[in-house]
Amino acid sequence: MRQKLSSIALACAFGLGSAATAQAASWDVTVTNLTNGNYFTPLLIASHVHDTHMFEPGESAATYPGIELMAECGDLSGLTATFDPAMQGVDTPNSVPLAPGASVTTTLTTATGDTHLSIVGMILPTNDAFVGLDSVHIDSEPGTYTYYLNAYDAGTEANDELISTGCDTSTAGIPADPGGMAGTGGTAASGDDGNTMIHIHRGILGGASDLDSSIHRWQNPVARVVVTVN
Amino acid sequence: MNKKILLKPLAVSVSLSAALMLSACSDSDDEDKTLDDFHTSASYEITVTNLTNGQPLTPVAGVLHRPGYQAWSVGKAASEGLEQLAEGGATAAFLAEADADLNVITSGSGSAPFGPGASQTVALTVTTHDQQELDNATGQLHLSAATMLANTNDAFAGVIAWDVSGLAAGDSMSRLLLAHDAGTEANTETLATMPGPASDNNGDGNGDGEGFNGVRDDLGNFVTVHSGVVTADDGLATSALDESHRWLGPVAKITIERIN
Numbered sequence: 001m002r003q004k005l006s007s008i009a010l011a012c013a014f015g016l017g018s019a020a021t022a023q024a025a026s027w028d029v030t031v032t033n034l035t036n037g038n039y040f041t042p043l044l045i046a047s048h049v050h051d052t053h054m055f056e057p058g059e060s061a062a063t064y065p066g067i068e069l070m071a072e073c074g075d076l077s078g079l080t081a082t083f084d085p086a087m088q089g090v091d092t093p094n095s096v097p098l099a100p101g102a103s104v105t106t107t108l109t110t111a112t113g114d115t116h117l118s119i120v121g122m123i124l125p126t127n128d129a130f131v132g133l134d135s136v137h138i139d140s141e142p143g144t145y146t147y148y149l150n151a152y153d154a155g156t157e158a159n160d161e162l163i164s165t166g167c168d169t170s171t172a173g174i175p176a177d178p179g180g181m182a183g184t185g186g187t188a189a190s191g192d193d194g195n196t197m198i199h200i201h202r203g204i205l206g207g208a209s210d211l212d213s214s215i216h217r218w219q220n221p222v223a224r225v226v227v228t229v230n
Numbered sequence: 231m232n233k234k235i236l237l238k239p240l241a242v243s244v245s246l247s248a249a250l251m252l253s254a255c256s257d258s259d260d261e262d263k264t265l266d267d268f269h270t271s272a273s274y275e276i277t278v279t280n281l282t283n284g285q286p287l288t289p290v291a292g293v294l295h296r297p298g299y300q301a302w303s304v305g306k307a308a309s310e311g312l313e314q315l316a317e318g319g320a321t322a323a324f325l326a327e328a329d330a331d332l333n334v335i336t337s338g339s340g341s342a343p344f345g346p347g348a349s350q351t352v353a354l355t356v357t358t359h360d361q362q363e364l365d366n367a368t369g370q371l372h373l374s375a376a377t378m379l380a381n382t383n384d385a386f387a388g389v390i391a392w393d394v395s396g397l398a399a400g401d402s403m404s405r406l407l408l409a410h411d412a413g414t415e416a417n418t419e420t421l422a423t424m425p426g427p428a429s430d431n432n433g434d435g436n437g438d439g440e441g442f443n444g445v446r447d448d449l450g451n452f453v454t455v456h457s458g459v460v461t462a463d464d465g466l467a468t469s470a471l472d473e474s475h476r477w478l479g480p481v482a483k484i485t486i487e488r489i490n
Contacts (some may be wrong), residue, residue, distance in 0.1 A: 057279065057281050057406075057483050058279035058280075058281060058347065058349060058483055150406070150479055150480060151478070153283065155347070189463075189473060190463070190472065190473060190474065191473070192474065193283060194282075194283045194284040194345075194346050194474050195280070195281070195282065195283045195284070195345075195346030195347040196347060197346075197347035199280075199281040199282065199283060199346065199347065200281045200282070200406075200477065200478060200479060200480050200481065201478060202282070202283045202284075202473070202474070202476040202477050202478060203476060203477075203478045205463060205464065205473045205476075207463075207464070213464075218478070219478060219479065220478050220479030220480065221479070
């Protein structure tokens with residue numbers, strides 16, 4: 001979190017009070033899975049200073065270490081090196097995949113200077129789709145604030161829509177379908193990423209692939225986030 | 231470019247105060263100075279990032295304006311300028327319509343299409359005679375912008391009358407843009423009807439389908455949020471598109487930054 005310290009220092013140096021003087025706060029954050037047949041792997045939810053990002057649409061996943069591993073394998077270990085759940089204002093509230101229609105809530109005690117919220121988690125069964133909230137400003141005024149989240153494509157893996165065994169970032173494949181509705185032995189969707197930056201996911205094709213177009217498709221938004229500032 | 235930017239704000243203010251200023255300066259030693267020397271300005275950069283997987287975006291048309299200019303309305307028929315932009319990516323008619331509106335302060339466009347993952351920046355400057363006029367203009371500033379999804383019949387991404395009046399120098403704001411359907415052309419997705427590279431039929435990498443055509447043959451002659459492309463991979467056999475051209479919801483991110 002070197003970023004956090006440096007931006008506070010900068011804000012002080014320029015006499016910009018708002019970011020530096022944001023007091024520690026308590027936020028209840030509830031994430032609801034709005035999809036029909038997709039699961040969210042353990043979500044990483046973090047408060048942070050205004051100029052920090054877990055990811056940014058239009059940027060390469062390589063710019064944000066840990067995004068590729070999260071999006072392809074549901075593995076947060078690359079991201080938690082920076083956004084450590086042991087720190088104030090960071091949490092991974094669901095240890096098992098969050099099912100369609102289900103919600104999970106965490107209470108974040110933000111660190112001084114934290115004004116923004118980010119969330120990521122892989123969407124299963126997909127190759128490299130993730131649900132994301134990129135650094136939104138949370139008002140300091142007590143109240144309830146609602147956000148709707150889109151599904152992003154990390155741009156790091158072809159969307160072949162084939163269930164594979166295990167997961168590593170060097171081979172394409174979907175590590176699992178927690179809902180057990182995917183098939184096996186399908187024909188790969190053509191699937192190559194025409195956009196290798198982080199972008200809005202074009203959705204599931206289904207059909208001849210291992211995925212079922214009547215179960216695994218979604219429309220944006222795919223998640224609702226309700227933040228209650230206490 | 232500068233001339234064009236200067237024209238509108240000056241035209242408004244000439245009648246009020248420029249005459250006085252001019253006569254004042256002709257009495258002084260500033261004989262070399264022209265009207266253009268007596269101004270102050272705020273410059274903005276409008277950046278659009280292509281967040282689709284397979285849709286090149288055509289040059290961005292950007293318009294800075296006061297409230298009252300309406301580039302399009304969902305549920306109402308598109309102007310011919312918007313039709314030309316949404317079917318063929320041409321910005322001239324769209325910007326000419328904007329420039330004819332008294333509420334428009336300045337407008338401009340990018341010069342080339344840009345692909346998935348790429349960005350395009352359009353720089354626009356609001357120029358007025360003095361700080362008070364500038365504060366008045368920037369204090370009610372709105373942004374409208376549009377760009378075509380090239381591998382479609384008449385899909386465009388855009389924003390209408392986004393309030394950007396709160397920006398101080400160095401500030402920026404961002405939002406995601408939905409794809410809209412201009413409602414001016416049937417969504418056949420055939421090779422002959424889309425101008426983007428998906429309609430390349432001679433291997434040169436450029437599209438060979440038709441762009442603008444004045445016939446309005448969509449289901450309804452009005453702007454809607456676009457329902458997306460079906461594509462041949464998803465069962466529309468006559469479509470020249472494949473699964474890579476699909477999108478869901480937002481297709482681009484737009485950022486406006488006030489430079490000074």
